[in-house]
Amino acid sequence: MAEQKKLGFFESLKAGLEKTRNTITEKIDEALKMFQTVDEELFEELEEILITSDIGVNTAMEIIEKLRETVKERKISDSSEVKAFLKEIISTMLKADVQHLQTEGNPAIVMVIGVNGVGKTTSIGKIAYQLKQQGKRVLLAAGDTFRAAAIDQLQVWGDRVGVEVIKHHEGADPAAVIFDAVQAAKSRNVDVLICDTAGRLHTKKNLMEELKKIFRIINNEIPDSSREVLLVLDATTGQNAVQQAKVFSEAAEISGIVLTKLDGTAKGGIVVAIKAEQNIPVKLIGVGEGIEDLQAFNPNDFVDALFDA
Amino acid sequence: MIFESLASKLQETFKKLKGKGKLTEKDIKAAMREVRLALLEADVNFKVVKDFVKTVSEKAVGAEVLESLTPGQHVIKIVNDELTALMGSTQSKIAFAPKPPTVLMLVGLQGAGKTTAAGKLSGLLRKQGKKPLLVACDIYRPAAIKQLQVVGGQLDVPVFTMGDKKNPVDIAKAALEHADAAGHDLIIIDTAGRLHINEELMDELKNVKNAVRPSEILLVVDAMTGQDAVNVAESFNEKLGIDGVIVTKLDGDTRGGAALSVRAVTGKPIKFAGMGEKLSDMEPFYPDRMASRILGMGDVLSLIDKAQEAFDEKKALEMERKLRTQQFTFDDFLDQLEQMKNMGPLSQVLDMMPGVNAKMLKNVDIDDKQLDHVEAIIKSMTKVERVNPSIINSSRKRRIANGSGTRVQDVNNLLKQFEQMKRTMKQFSNPKKMKKGKMKFPFM
Numbered sequence: 028m029a030e031q032k033k034l035g036f037f038e039s040l041k042a043g044l045e046k047t048r049n050t051i052t053e054k055i056d057e058a059l060k061m062f063q064t065v066d067e068e069l070f071e072e073l074e075e076i077l078i079t080s081d082i083g084v085n086t087a088m089e090i091i092e093k094l095r096e097t098v099k100e101r102k103i104s105d106s107s108e109v110k111a112f113l114k115e116i117i118s119t120m121l122k123a124d125v126q127h128l129q130t131e132g133n134p135a136i137v138m139v140i141g142v143n144g145v146g147k148t149t150s151i152g153k154i155a156y157q158l159k160q161q162g163k164r165v166l167l168a169a170g171d172t173f174r175a176a177a178i179d180q181l182q183v184w185g186d187r188v189g190v191e192v193i194k195h196h197e198g199a200d201p202a203a204v205i206f207d208a209v210q211a212a213k214s215r216n217v218d219v220l221i222c223d224t225a226g227r228l229h230t231k232k233n234l235m236e237e238l239k240k241i242f243r244i245i246n247n248e249i250p251d252s253s254r255e256v257l258l259v260l261d262a263t264t265g266q267n268a269v270q271q272a273k274v275f276s277e278a279a280e281i282s283g284i285v286l287t288k289l290d291g292t293a294k295g296g297i298v299v300a301i302k303a304e305q306n307i308p309v310k311l312i313g314v315g316e317g318i319e320d321l322q323a324f325n326p327n328d329f330v331d332a333l334f335d336a
Numbered sequence: 337m338i339f340e341s342l343a344s345k346l347q348e349t350f351k352k353l354k355g356k357g358k359l360t361e362k363d364i365k366a367a368m369r370e371v372r373l374a375l376l377e378a379d380v381n382f383k384v385v386k387d388f389v390k391t392v393s394e395k396a397v398g399a400e401v402l403e404s405l406t407p408g409q410h411v412i413k414i415v416n417d418e419l420t421a422l423m424g425s426t427q428s429k430i431a432f433a434p435k436p437p438t439v440l441m442l443v444g445l446q447g448a449g450k451t452t453a454a455g456k457l458s459g460l461l462r463k464q465g466k467k468p469l470l471v472a473c474d475i476y477r478p479a480a481i482k483q484l485q486v487v488g489g490q491l492d493v494p495v496f497t498m499g500d501k502k503n504p505v506d507i508a509k510a511a512l513e514h515a516d517a518a519g520h521d522l523i524i525i526d527t528a529g530r531l532h533i534n535e536e537l538m539d540e541l542k543n544v545k546n547a548v549r550p551s552e553i554l555l556v557v558d559a560m561t562g563q564d565a566v567n568v569a570e571s572f573n574e575k576l577g578i579d580g581v582i583v584t585k586l587d588g589d590t591r592g593g594a595a596l597s598v599r600a601v602t603g604k605p606i607k608f609a610g611m612g613e614k615l616s617d618m619e620p621f622y623p624d625r626m627a628s629r630i631l632g633m634g635d636v637l638s639l640i641d642k643a644q645e646a647f648d649e650k651k652a653l654e655m656e657r658k659l660r661t662q663q664f665t666f667d668d669f670l671d672q673l674e675q676m677k678n679m680g681p682l683s684q685v686l687d688m689m690p691g692v693n694a695k696m697l698k699n700v701d702i703d704d705k706q707l708d709h710v711e712a713i714i715k716s717m718t719k720v721e722r723v724n725p726s727i728i729n730s731s732r733k734r735r736i737a738n739g740s741g742t743r744v745q746d747v748n749n750l751l752k753q754f755e756q757m758k759r760t761m762k763q764f765s766n767p768k769k770m771k772k773g774k775m776k777f778p779f780m
Contacts, residue, residue: 075382078376078382078563079381079382079563080563081379081562081563081564083377084373084376084377085377142560142585142588143447143449143585144446144447144448144449144558144585145447146446146447173613174483175451175482175483175484175486175487175490176479176480176482176483176485176486177479177483179478179479179482179483180477180478180479180480180482180483182479183478183479184478197486228585228587228588229588229589230587230588230589231613261447261558261560262564263445263558263561263562263564263565263568264558264560264561264562265379265560265561265562265563265565265590265593265594266377266378266379266562266590266591267379267560267588267589267590267591268560268562270589270590288445288446288447288531290531291445291531291532291533291564291568292532292533292564292567292568293562293563293564293567294563294564297562316476
């Protein structure tokens with residue numbers, strides 16, 4: 028009996044403590060909940076921004092998760108601060124291992140690859156212009172022998188910039204064009220050889236093989252040249268760009284991305300996913316039709332633009 | 337592909353849900369999460385997805401699960417039905433002008449594939465008896481005119497050009513006069529790619545439109561376009577009033593959610609799809625196929641419908657009677673086989689069968705030829721043998737094997753497995769149970 032009473036005493040004490048404990052935790056929970064609901068909406072809103080910029084659901088969720096942790100750790104309650112952290116997270120991701128376009132070498136080779144209609148030829152024209160401005164001797168190779176009038180298009184750019192174009196006729200073997208261009212680059216003491224290639228969907232096995240063949244030629248003919256392999260991506264492209272980067276990587280070691288058509292309303296967020304998944308950095312961005320509308324990629328500006336309404 | 341198909345994800349989500357009946361709100365919520373992710377991964381616009389999921393949820397909550405489907409399949413069916421409805425249920429054709437010529441104007445962003453699409457379209461419509469003329473109004477992009485000329489040359493379709501020094505409005509007007517004189521009843525105008533926010537160039541298109549009053553303005557959209565597709569389509573539609581859409585580069589592995597976005601914000605039908613590098617690679621657009629492509633379920637969806645038909649109630653009742661009285665014969669079996677074969681490749685059919693574990697099937701290489709062998713064996717049996725297989729002795733077996741081009745061994749196997757199947761079936765007194773149970777087919 029006495030024991031029972033005793034127990035009862037302890038029991039009641041415990042119960043009493045429990046009650047206080049409960050009220051305290053309840054209060055904290057409530058506060059947290061309020062804090063959370065405010066933030067939950069904010070997080071969702073931020074996630075929406077990321078998804079609508081084509082960052083992709085998975086990458087967006089990962090980034091928001093990281094943000095949640097940071098916010099929790101640093102006990103941030105100001106929503107504008109949260110946003111600043113989010114920007115920092117993304118630009119840090121994009122900044123890792125970024126190098127500028129490598130054009131030193133004797134000659135340096137710049138290969139330009141990508142799917143149809145992303146702006147390969149136009150980008151080449153703009154890159155050639157920039158290099159020419161820097162006083163470099165540039166040669167272009169018309170490796171797109173497939174699309175109607177692609178050679179003419181490159182020639183027009185060559186004339187505009189004032190650089191020579193090595194070309195064959197439409198339907199010729201692109202590997203042969205590249206071979207000739209490499210020989211010409213060597214003999215003419217060119218600083219940079221920029222090679223155009225036909226747009227190809229990464230799902231076309233034979234066309235990807237063709238691309239590999241072009242790379243073999245370069246490896247054989249000029250094995251120790253410095254090499255840039257630029258994958259051109261259209262900023263309006265959605266999740267398929269990840270797949271493009273992946274499959275093109277199997278054919279060639281991509282050293283950087285040229286993100287084109289950023290002067291529209293598309294944000295090009297998919298490059299964040301590509302950087303996260305495959306660590307391919309963006310090197311250049313296309314922001315207009317003009318010959319000078321190609322810029323070095325600046326992660327901070329890019330991230331700021333993501334959050335511009 | 338990096339993502340699992342939505343179908344298998346939904347099957348997984350509903351695994352715990354053994355019973356049938358009404359779909360509850362909780363079930364739907366879990367499923368809609370998967371649907372939302374799948375659509376976003378397919379590049380369907382965020383807002384479009386939001387609205388879509390809401391509509392589907394409303395339809396799905398409380399819906400009776402169809403007898404022959406699992407809850408997961410039923411949700412897929414609702415999603416697909418809604419998606420197809422949203423895409424436009426029927427294939428939409430070009431509205432030719434009652435008084436020729438019909439003038440089509442192709443517009444879109446840079447690199448969408450307008451010039452190639454113009455060429456392909458001219459080839460496709462010429463096959464329908466039209467006499468097309470291609471008009472080069474892209475005076476900006478270097479060699480764009482040349483490109484159209486080359487494409488026209490390859491197709492043997494004449495191309496009207498005035499170089500790149502004339503204004504597109506004048507070129508278009510002159511082309512109309514030329515077409516009239518040369519007897520063309522179809523004019524396809526290729527315009528320069530432009531950003532939807534470039535006022536000056538959008539005004540130029542308006543001017544061309546006002547000058548030639550096209551029968552249809554077609555917006556050319558790259559199938560790989562992401563979230564921005566809605567902005568592009570909305571702007572072009574607001575400023576020009578488009579009549580339809582051509583989706584290009586569908587021969588890649590993109591899910592093509594942009595097609596849905598464009599359709600949702602403009603309400604305009606998608607009329608053609610660019611499917612490859614060759615100039616003949618353009619097809620009429622089929623909304624239902626696109627719906628299943630976006631969901632990543634291929635033809636599996638149509639199997640749901642077919643499975644429904646195949647397992648209709650009457651047949652189920654008949655089957656029940658036969659099973660009860662043990663009258664299930666090789667003839668019935670042959671019937672079933674034929675129904676299944678109509679549904680498509682066996683692995684897919686089985687995948688969709690309630691009670692068949694999709695994951696298990698992954699490692700099983702099902703050969704459709706085996707089905708043919710089974711069919712041949714049964715067809716080599718006499719009527720009497722089919723009803724009463726017990727009379728099949730070794731000489732009959734040899735005859736059946738010879739007749740069907742198989743071995744006696746194969747005949748033995750089939751007979752054995754058929755007996756086993758009958759025995760298994762007998763355990764189920766009603767067809768509902770039977771459908772859910774693990775039926776072992778003789779060809780597995």
